[in-house]
Amino acid sequence: MRKAEETNQGKMGAEVVRxxxxxxxxxxxxxxxxxxxxEEEPSNVLDESESYAEWVALVDRIRASETxxxxxxxxxxxxxxxxxxxxxxxxxxxxxxxxxxxxxxxxAIRRGELREPSRLMGFVRTIVRRQVAAHIDKVVHTxxxxxxxxxxxxxxxxxxxxxxxxxxRQRTDLIxxxxxxxxxxxxxxxxxxxxxEQPQDLICSEMALTETQFRLLKSRAxxxxxxxxxxxxxxxxxxxxxxxxxxxxxx
Amino acid sequence: xxxxxxxxxxxEDYVFHRLSEKRLGDFEEHLLVCEQCQEMxxxxxxxxxxxxxATGAFAENLRTTPTPRxxxxxxxxxxxxxxxxxxxxxxALFSWRNPSGxxxxxxxxxxxxxxxxxxxxxxxxRALDLRLDLSDVRPSTGYRVEIVDAIGHRVWLGGTPxxxxxxxxxxxxxxxxxxxxxxPLREFGLRAE
Numbered sequence: 001m002r003k004a005e006e007t008n009q010g011k012m013g014a015e016v017v018r019x020x021x022x023x024x025x026x027x028x029x030x031x032x033x034x035x036x037x038x039e040e041e042p043s044n045v046l047d048e049s050e051s052y053a054e055w056v057a058l059v060d061r062i063r064a065s066e067t068x069x070x071x072x073x074x075x076x077x078x079x080x081x082x083x084x085x086x087x088x089x090x091x092x093x094x095x096x097x098x099x100x101x102x103x104x105x106x107x108a109i110r111r112g113e114l115r116e117p118s119r120l121m122g123f124v125r126t127i128v129r130r131q132v133a134a135h136i137d138k139v140v141h142t143x144x145x146x147x148x149x150x151x152x153x154x155x156x157x158x159x160x161x162x163x164x165x166x167x168x169r170q171r172t173d174l175i176x177x178x179x180x181x182x183x184x185x186x187x188x189x190x191x192x193x194x195x196x197e198q199p200q201d202l203i204c205s206e207m208a209l210t211e212t213q214f215r216l217l218k219s220r221a222x223x224x225x226x227x228x229x230x231x232x233x234x235x236x237x238x239x240x241x242x243x244x245x246x247x248x249x250x251x
Numbered sequence: 252x253x254x255x256x257x258x259x260x261x262x263e264d265y266v267f268h269r270l271s272e273k274r275l276g277d278f279e280e281h282l283l284v285c286e287q288c289q290e291m292x293x294x295x296x297x298x299x300x301x302x303x304x305a306t307g308a309f310a311e312n313l314r315t316t317p318t319p320r321x322x323x324x325x326x327x328x329x330x331x332x333x334x335x336x337x338x339x340x341x342x343a344l345f346s347w348r349n350p351s352g353x354x355x356x357x358x359x360x361x362x363x364x365x366x367x368x369x370x371x372x373x374x375x376x377r378a379l380d381l382r383l384d385l386s387d388v389r390p391s392t393g394y395r396v397e398i399v400d401a402i403g404h405r406v407w408l409g410g411t412p413x414x415x416x417x418x419x420x421x422x423x424x425x426x427x428x429x430x431x432x433x434x435p436l437r438e439f440g441l442r443a444e
Contacts, residue, residue: 076284077283077284079286079289080282080283080284080285080286080289081283083282083289084279084282084283088403089403090435121280121281121283121284122276122280124280124283125276125279125280125283128283129279132403133403135403136401136403140401165430171297171301172301172304172305175301175302175304175305176305176308179305179306179309187306187309190302190306191306191309191310194299194302194303194306195302195303195306195307195310195409195414196414196416197267197407197409197416197417198416199269215260222298225298
């Protein structure tokens with residue numbers, strides 16, 4: 001298991017270096033054509049002096065085009081940027097979008113547009129949000145300009161993962177069990193919050209609940225769901241062991 | 252680098268778009284660098300999706316299950332009468348507090364030959380009950396529906412039935428239909444005006 005982990009880490013490290021080099025090349029080629037940069041948001045985060053020093057050092061290394069600085073920046077933010085972009089734009093061409101975003105960030109830092117290194121996270125966030133908005137704007141305009149634009153876009157029906165579908169169905173069954181164990185009133189409360197998306201204060205005022213009662217109900221339901229999920233996993237594991245054992249004995 | 256993890260409620264508030272601008276900024280900045288919170292957010296979204304599907308099924312069952320007739324029992328009849336009276340009062344109260352009234356049913360149709368309209372129009376600011384055209388869509392035990400505005404911000408996420416109690420602000424929207432596991436199936440254009 002340790003060898004596999006080390007092999008994976010080695011592969012990840014090689015991939016990081018490859019991307020960092022690609023970003024460095026792209027950033028130096030694009031210096032003549034500055035991309036849209038981010039603005040800094042007002043400083044409103046409680047910074048520890050250690051974090052401040054780390055950010056300052058990192059930003060200095062990036063400005064000096066040091067590869068290890070860009071590597072650290074990539075390792076720090078690439079997963080979060082990927083998560084955010086995937087959530088907003090979907091998984092299509094995600095690697096390219098992450099790469100493009102990273103190039104914009106590095107270029108902007110190297111041009112000195114990050115005036116407060118302690119605001120690096122806010123700076124990156126602003127750039128990522130602008131990238132998302134720009135992409136959506138492009139898609140919307142492309143769709144509007146297309147001839148014979150449908151009011152619907154039929155997307156290719158992708159192959160479904162049967163395992164994922166089965167897992168989702170199981171989890172839905174568990175939730176149904178949790179709801180079945182509740183009183184009608186408690187079920188109504190959860191229906192208002194999750195299905196009808198009513199805010200907590202409205203539900204509490206209309207159903208004469210305190211905030212504590214409301215939060216307790218939600219966390220109880222969630223905890224019960226977790227309990228049932230664990231029991232199911234334990235039961236399944238035990239069942240698997242028993243089946244294997246009996247299969248072994250029969251030979 | 253350190254940043255405090257958000258409170259548990261903040262994750263639900265984020266999914267439901269209820270965070271203030273300041274809290275939203277802090278939350279998303281933290282999310283950029285915290286793998287643990289990314290996983291927590293993914294779990295929260297999944298849990299909300301499951302709860303929507305399950306509570307939707309319960310609500311649907313309540314609507315369609317006929318109330319069994321009871322034998323002559325004065326106490327039961329009195330209780331039923333009291334419940335009906337209470338429900339009537341609550342409905343009236345809710346209608347007073349929610350001027351938009353009953354949800355307006357809006358049919359989102361797939362494009363058919365000869366229909367040149369690009370988008371379905373719905374009244375803004377009014378509760379909506381969106382009925383999606385599921386013809387030729389692969390049958391499933393449940394679907395996931397996401398509504399985004401013109402710049403891609405999610406304004407609603409859930410399963411079917413799609414009931415928007417607060418309605419939509421004026422603008423253009425995309426209503427995206429996906430499988431339970433999130434694979435996209437169909438998209439509809441909707442304009443609220």
